[in-house]
Amino acid sequence: MYRRLHAHVGPWDMIVAGGGATGVGVAIDAASRGYDVLLLEQSDFGKGTSSRSTKLVHGGVRYLEQGNLSLVMEALKERGLLLQNAPHLVRNLGFVVPNYDWWEAPFYGIGLKLYNLLAGKYGFGASRILSKEETLELLPTIKTEGLRGGVIYFDGQFDDSRLLINLVATAYEQGATLLNYAQVTGFTKDTDGFVDGVTARDAESGEQFQAAGRVVINATGPFSDALRRKADPSAEPMIAPSQGIHLVFDRSFLAGDSAIMVPHTSDGRVMFAIPWHGHTVVGTTDTPISEPTLEPAALEQEIEFILQTASLYLAKKPARSDVLSVFAGIRPLVRSGEAGSTAALSRDHTIRIENSGLLTICGGKWTTYRHMAEDCVNQAATLARLPEKPCVTDHLNIHGFHPNSEKFGALRVYGSDAVAVQELMHGDPLLARPLHGDLPYTGAEVVWAARREMARSLEDVLARRTRALFLNARAACAMAPEAARLLARELGRDGEWAAGQVISFRETAAKYLVN
Numbered sequence: 085m086y087r088r089l090h091a092h093v094g095p096w097d098m099i100v101a102g103g104g105a106t107g108v109g110v111a112i113d114a115a116s117r118g119y120d121v122l123l124l125e126q127s128d129f130g131k132g133t134s135s136r137s138t139k140l141v142h143g144g145v146r147y148l149e150q151g152n153l154s155l156v157m158e159a160l161k162e163r164g165l166l167l168q169n170a171p172h173l174v175r176n177l178g179f180v181v182p183n184y185d186w187w188e189a190p191f192y193g194i195g196l197k198l199y200n201l202l203a204g205k206y207g208f209g210a211s212r213i214l215s216k217e218e219t220l221e222l223l224p225t226i227k228t229e230g231l232r233g234g235v236i237y238f239d240g241q242f243d244d245s246r247l248l249i250n251l252v253a254t255a256y257e258q259g260a261t262l263l264n265y266a267q268v269t270g271f272t273k274d275t276d277g278f279v280d281g282v283t284a285r286d287a288e289s290g291e292q293f294q295a296a297g298r299v300v301i302n303a304t305g306p307f308s309d310a311l312r313r314k315a316d317p318s319a320e321p322m323i324a325p326s327q328g329i330h331l332v333f334d335r336s337f338l339a340g341d342s343a344i345m346v347p348h349t350s351d352g353r354v355m356f357a358i359p360w361h362g363h364t365v366v367g368t369t370d371t372p373i374s375e376p377t378l379e380p381a382a383l384e385q386e387i388e389f390i391l392q393t394a395s396l397y398l399a400k401k402p403a404r405s406d407v408l409s410v411f412a413g414i415r416p417l418v419r420s421g422e423a424g425s426t427a428a429l430s431r432d433h434t435i436r437i438e439n440s441g442l443l444t445i446c447g448g449k450w451t452t453y454r455h456m457a458e459d460c461v462n463q464a465a466t467l468a469r470l471p472e473k474p475c476v477t478d479h480l481n482i483h484g485f486h487p488n489s490e491k492f493g494a495l496r497v498y499g500s501d502a503v504a505v506q507e508l509m510h511g512d513p514l515l516a517r518p519l520h521g522d523l524p525y526t527g528a529e530v531v532w533a534a535r536r537e538m539a540r541s542l543e544d545v546l547a548r549r550t551r552a553l554f555l556n557a558r559a560a561c562a563m564a565p566e567a568a569r570l571l572a573r574e575l576g577r578d579g580e581w582a583a584g585q586v587i588s589f590r591e592t593a594a595k596y597l598v599n
């Protein structure tokens with residue numbers, strides 16, 4: 085990627101700052117239309133919010149309740165396209181709303197029928213009312229006291245950072261140049277004061293460089309305001325950052341293969357308990373915060389709130405000691421102009437063009453990243469006076485596309501790449517051994533991440549190429565030395581580097597542990 089960057093002559097058509105779902109989506113869209121695009125990510129791809137979601141590809145039942153039908157319809161269409169273009173990473177999952185009051189079945193039954201109707205030809209399956217017995221069959225570990233029945237509906241589930249890594253590969257295959265560990269530090273401007281490029285820093289070598297672009301796109305999510313102020317120090321903030329956390333437990337808390345959706349928690353939010361990679365993920369919260377950080381920490385009251393709410397619905401009440409991992413993410417919500425609850429702020433995306441010509445895209449959802457990118461590239465191409473070219477991403481297969489990747493078992497998420505990972509295992513049986521008894525990840529995946537997925541640090545491998553840190557933070561710490569040794573060998577680093585990686589990984593992992 086650095087060779088491509090340094091060999092590049094003249095200005096890029098578009099430069100994108102930020103390597104989350106939004107920025108990488110823009111890079112794919114622009115490159116697949118034939119524009120020449122550079123993307124710079126300050127840390128690892130997905131280090132921000134895009135690896136910390138609830139893992140749902142969904143229309144958003146809650147937005148239906150808020151009456152935001154156009155947002156729901158758009159997201160349901162995108163859900164269908166994502167399943168079509170990345171079937172190795174998205175799956176159809178049944179969500180059961182358990183009913184403990186007589187009115188809940190007809191009320192949610194009608195609402196969820198509408199949800200499916202709005203999906204039209206992109207529907208994931210008809211919702212229906214369940215008897216108490218059917219509810220218990222799907223959710224064998226739900227609290228039975230007072231249970232009357234339930235309603236089932238269908239939505240999508242995915243692995244967020246695996247999708248992002250595959251999107252990076254797709255963008256590259258379409259001709260984009262993408263660098264992780266390259267921070268945009270400022271902007272260059274022409275004689276009229278218009279942004280005409282970026283200054284940036286390679287975090288590994290410390291090298292500073294400049295890149296000229298016909299348009300610069302700020303896709304830095306929760307960090308958008310910091311970059312906007314670099315272009316115009318007087319820019320008013322447009323982001324109201326809000327944190328959400330998830331707790332991860334073992335599978336015994338949610339046996340079966342259906343999720344639970346609780347439409348109204350005591351703070352008026354939606355809560356999910358979802359089976360994910362053989363574990364149970366429960367979340368989320370919505371806590372306004374003052375400043376976004378790259379490694380946000382869960383607050384005590386958020387942990388307690390999720391434990392308490394989960395214990396209202398699960399037969400086996402989860403305790404702090406059952407938490408295998410806790411992760412926090414920051415929503416890049418766009419300010420409504422007035423103070424208030426962030427839960428009520430718009431999940432629609434916003435595109436803003438500053439007087440300096442800097443284009444900022446933020447808000448939205450993971451589910452709608454493709455549509456956001458289409459909108460953004462349309463605007464950016466007009467702003468940069470580039471020749472108009474049509475968007476082609478609605479039918480663009482995402483790297484790893486495989487119609488039947490279940491046959492690869494634990495390697496399903498690699499899709500068509502699974503065969504190459506298996507070959508690494510066959511070539512060296514030591515690489516086929518799991519790195520920890522509680523997780524399926526093998527040495528072959530560390531090697532693959534270093535060779536083919538731009539992993540540069542131990543955390544990249546254990547948090548975002550595999551999901552070890554998110555599933556079981558203690559197990560991730562235990563497998564760190566062996567994973568670091570393999571990574572060091574691949575990257576041509578020595579034992580000292582590997583030892584340093586283990587120390588810094590364990591420091592980060594401490595935030596994912598609940599004491």
Ligand SMILES: Cc1cc2nc3c(=O)[nH]c(=O)nc-3n(C[C@H](O)[C@H](O)[C@H](O)COP(=O)(O)OP(=O)(O)OC[C@H]3O[C@@H](n4cnc5c(N)ncnc54)[C@H](O)[C@@H]3O)c2cc1C
Nearest residue numbers: 102104105106126132133134137138140268305328450451
């Ligand atoms: C708790 C929670 C649960 C969610 N669940 C869901 C869900 O289930 N389904 C769904 O559809 N959506 C969900 N969302 C929303 C979704 O995750 C976000 O909308 C999406 O990930 C935002 O992506 P982004 O690229 O805009 O931001 P980010 O992923 O944060 O990416 C921004 C990137 O910019 C980088 N950056 C910052 N400054 C610079 C700089 N100066 N130079 C270079 N790079 C820089 C950061 O390092 C970061 O990687 C959830 C959000 C949260 C918080």
